[in-house]
Amino acid sequence: MTVIGVLGGAGTVGRVAVDRLAGYGLGELRIGGRDMDRVTAVCRATPGVAVPVRVDLHDPRRLRDFCAGCQVVVNCAGPSYQVLDTVARVAVASGADYVDAAGDLAAIDALESAAPPELGERAAVFSAGLMPGLSGLLPRVLATRPLARLDGYVGGAAHISELSAVDALLTRGPRFGTALAAWQNGRIALGALAPLHDVTLPGFRGRVHAWPFLSAEFARLATELNVGEARNYTVYVTDAIPRALATAWADDGPIEHHVPAVVAAAEADIAATGPYYTLLFQAVPALGESTAPRRLLLRTPDSYALSGVVAAIATSEVLGGRVKPGARSAAECLDAAGVFARLSGDPLVTHAEIR
Ligand SMILES: NC(=O)c1ccc[n+]([C@@H]2O[C@H](COP(=O)([O-])OP(=O)(O)OC[C@H]3O[C@@H](n4cnc5c(N)ncnc54)[C@H](OP(=O)(O)O)[C@@H]3O)[C@@H](O)[C@H]2O)c1
Incomplete structure (x- = not known):
């Protein structure tokens, strides 16, 4: 019997991952977290498929016990920039494949820096969420021809x-990306872009603010696709979140003090437009006229829930043997067109268009 461990399976992302994994019928689910009442409640919602397990990922023995016997461990617990490769390392060493709804280049580097020998035979997929995740994967659907330019706009209003x-609050610094930068002719062009205030964009509600942020994920994508120019924007429906983040980053104190302000800023955004999230990618082919698609648009009412769907899809790909061993981001090892097709049929996607 295939056993899938879902750590953080009672969380915002994890609950949806559990629901989809149960729906795909991939095997028995082992739901882990510190609060047994919460994990038990999730198991009751998926009767006959899931068993609750108390585990704190910072307790090495409990984490080892949780991973033992799993074919794949799906991590939806965090904060991912503090957890890094803690769960991945134990999962892989116990013989399981690994999928992380978050985790970025820093987590991949950490796992590879002293890789467990089992990584030669096991897949470890990081950034299997929306951003990072779909933000680096879906633009590849447009790259069936060489591209002169690729623009990405990802954002909206979501509970945090x-x-x-x-x-x-931790995604700050060149390891994560560079504000106001673009990708031009094979390098980062600092200060190339300015924020777009009060603009309308396809798929976004009303007027929005688009902040240029060349994420490490988008820069890697641009390098891999050999795009002449790439512009990546994070889109906010008000300036509440950029202001909350700027205030926190100007303060030398512990970032935890600024968590309530970031959560409140997200609620202010939802009050302005209602919850929604949009991924919009626009491409210009390198060779002038082409019948290749130029625009991809995907919308969801809940970006966190959709991250859970992406983690579940990544898990089914891993279990299906379609992901090679080694540590990689989901954007680099999943089939973009296949994931887009699966998402298009998911009830959490309210609009999916390629043209
Ligand atoms: N890639 C993306 O687009 C994307 C989108 C959204 C979120 N994320 C990431 O996904 C992760 C989860 O976010 P979320 O919003 O779902 O958080 P959440 O609602 O707070 O859920 C976190 C879950 O992890 C469990 N957990 C927390 N600390 C734990 C520990 N030490 N040991 C075991 N379990 C623990 C929690 O249960 P207990 O408290 O009972 O232990 C809870 O079930 C975060 O790292 C977040 O940044 C990524």
Whole structure:
């Protein structure tokens, strides 16, 4: 019997990952977290498929016990920029494949820096969420021809959990990306772009603010696709979140003090437009006229829940043997067109268009 461990399976992302994994019928689910009442409640919602397990990922023995016997461990616990490769390392060493709804280049580097020997035979997929995740994967659907230019706009209004707010506050510095930069002719062009205030964009509600942020994920994508120019924007429906982040980053104190302000800023955004999230990618082919698609648009009412769907899809790909061994981001090892097709049929996707 295939056993899939879902750590953090009672969280915002994890609950949806559990629901989809149960729906795909991939095997028995082992749901882990510190609060047994919460994990038990999730197991009751998926009767006959899931068993609850108390585990704190910072307790090495409990974590080893949780991973033992799993074919794949799906991590939806965080904050991912603090957890890094803690769960991946134990999962892989116990003989399991690994999928992380978050975890970025820093986590991949950490795992590879002293890789467990089992990584030669096991797949470890990081950034299997929306951003990072779909933000680096879906643009590849447009790259069936060489591209002169690729633009990405990802954002909207979403509740932010306290744990995710810590991650948002930690994503600062060149390891994660460069504000106001573009990718031009094979290098980062600092200060090339300015924020777009009060603009309308396809798929976004009303007027929005688009902040240029060349994420490490988008820069890697541009390098791999050999795109002449790449512009990546994070889109906010008000300036509440950029202001909360700027205030936190100007303060030398512990970032945890700023978590309530980030959570409140996200609620202010939802009050302005209602919850929604959009991924919009636009491409210009290198060779002038082409019948290749130029625009991909995907919308969801809940970006966190959709991250859970992506983690579940990544898990089914790993279990299906379609992901090679080694540590990689989901954007680099999943089939973009295949994931887009699966998402298009998911109830959490309200609009999916390629043209
Ligand atoms: N890639 C993306 O687009 C994307 C999108 C959204 C979120 N994320 C990331 O996904 C992660 C989860 O976010 P979320 O909003 O779902 O958080 P959440 O709602 O707070 O859920 C976190 C879950 O992890 C469990 N957990 C926390 N600390 C734990 C520990 N030490 N040991 C075991 N379990 C623990 C929690 O249960 P207990 O408290 O009971 O232990 C809870 O079930 C975060 O790292 C976030 O940044 C990524």
